[in-house]
Structure formats: structure tokens, C-alpha cells
Amino acid sequence: DTGVSQNPRHKITKRGQNVTFRCDPISEHNRLYWYRQTLGQGPEFLTYFQNEAQLEKSRLLSDRFSAERPKGSFSTLEIQRTEQGDSAMYLCASSLVGQGALSYGYTFGSGTRLTVV
Amino acid sequence: GQSLEQPSEVTAVEGAIVQINCTYQTSGFYGLSWYQQHDGGAPTFLSYNALDGLEETGRFSSFLSRSDSYGYLLLQELQMKDSASYFCAVRHTGGGNKLTFGTGTQLKVEL
Numbered sequence: 021d022t023g024v025s026q027n028p029r030h031k032i033t034k035r036g037q038n039v040t041f042r043c044d045p046i047s048e049h050n051r052l053y054w055y056r057q058t059l060g061q062g063p064e065f066l067t068y069f070q071n072e073a074q075l076e077k078s079r080l081l082s083d084r085f086s087a088e089r090p091k092g093s094f095s096t097l098e099i100q101r102t103e104q105g106d107s108a109m110y111l112c113a114s115s116l117v118g119q120g121a122l123s124y125g126y127t128f129g130s131g132t133r134l135t136v137v
Numbered sequence: 138g139q140s141l142e143q144p145s146e147v148t149a150v151e152g153a154i155v156q157i158n159c160t161y162q163t164s165g166f167y168g169l170s171w172y173q174q175h176d177g178g179a180p181t182f183l184s185y186n187a188l189d190g191l192e193e194t195g196r197f198s199s200f201l202s203r204s205d206s207y208g209y210l211l212l213q214e215l216q217m218k219d220s221a222s223y224f225c226a227v228r229h230t231g232g233g234n235k236l237t238f239g240t241g242t243q244l245k246v247e248l
Contacts, residue, residue: 068233126236128179
């Protein structure tokens, strides 16, 4: 397994356009998370899935944001009508529910850097 | 609400020991994690403490005091490659393994 994979690595888009990012988690991990990180800040929680069910969404996630995880495998995060404030690194992470401290650690992907111009 | 405080920057010399502190305020605390992030890279999981005390993993150790809402990451025998940002993160009660991250501490290791 090559870890968590995110595509694309970079995305430049014009304000008002829609963008979609993809995340492929570690195959045996049943939880998948989306976070957003801006320069000099820690990652901020957006949403998470257990298998295919989206169990929690942050209040940060406006109606313009939607995430899916069909069949409990890969996930997509779509941002509609992008705004300059959406410019950030979008990080995906996965984890495995289980016993022991190691099971509480996330494995992050390298992220998709979004620039809205 | 949730808040975590960490120093913004720490500088130390190669071979030294450095401690990065984290204090937190949260309504539902389950445990404290630490992540390392190099510039342009993904955050990497270092450690997790749910109980009071010290957890050691190689050159890195992490400590938690639940009564003081305080933890720290201890890095020993510093190497140049340890220059990175370090984030503490609170794991919340209520399931989901959701994390709230601090703003990070930039560690610079000098010769």
C-alpha cells in the first residue's frame, strides 16, 4: 500500500468556478477525514466518513462544499462557486478504528493546494 | 469551544534536547496527539496520550497531565532533519477520532 493519495497536487482556478479533489485512503482504513490548512495554521476539521457514511460536518463547511465517499473507498470533495477565501491546502487523512494508541493516528495525504484567483 | 496553545517558534542546536509545550481547553477531551510536518509535506503522526504520564518512542517522548490540561513533546538528540512544524491535537469525546489541532510550533535545529 502506498499510503493516502490525493489528486491533483495543485489546482489554480478562477473565482466562481467549481473544483473537485479526490482522495484514495489506505485500503484497510475505514475512516476518512478532510481537513483544510492555511499558511501558519494547523489543519482544521471539515468532515469525516466511516465507510460510506458521512458522520460529521464542520460548521466551516458551507453549502458550497460537498463530500462523498461512494462504496466506502475513495472520497471526493467538491467546492462550488469558489471564493478567494477558499485558497488553502486541502488534506485528506485515513485511520483504522481499533485498539491501541497507534490506531488513533491519522495517515495524511500530501494534500491538494488550491489557489483561487 | 476548543483552544490549544503552543509556542510559535523554538530554536535549538543539533544534539540538544527540546521540549514543546501544549496547553488546551476543551469541553470533551479524550487524548492528545502530536504530528510533525515538514515544509510542503503532509503531517505525520508521532504519538498519542490518553492517560497521564510519559510515552517514549525512540528519540521522541510525549507527556500528558489531564488535571493540568497540559502536554509536551520532548525531542532528544536533535538532528537537522527534525527542523519542522510540530502540532499538538486534541482527540474529542463523542466518537469519530476527530482532532482539533493547535497552530503549531516551528522548530529550527542549528549546527
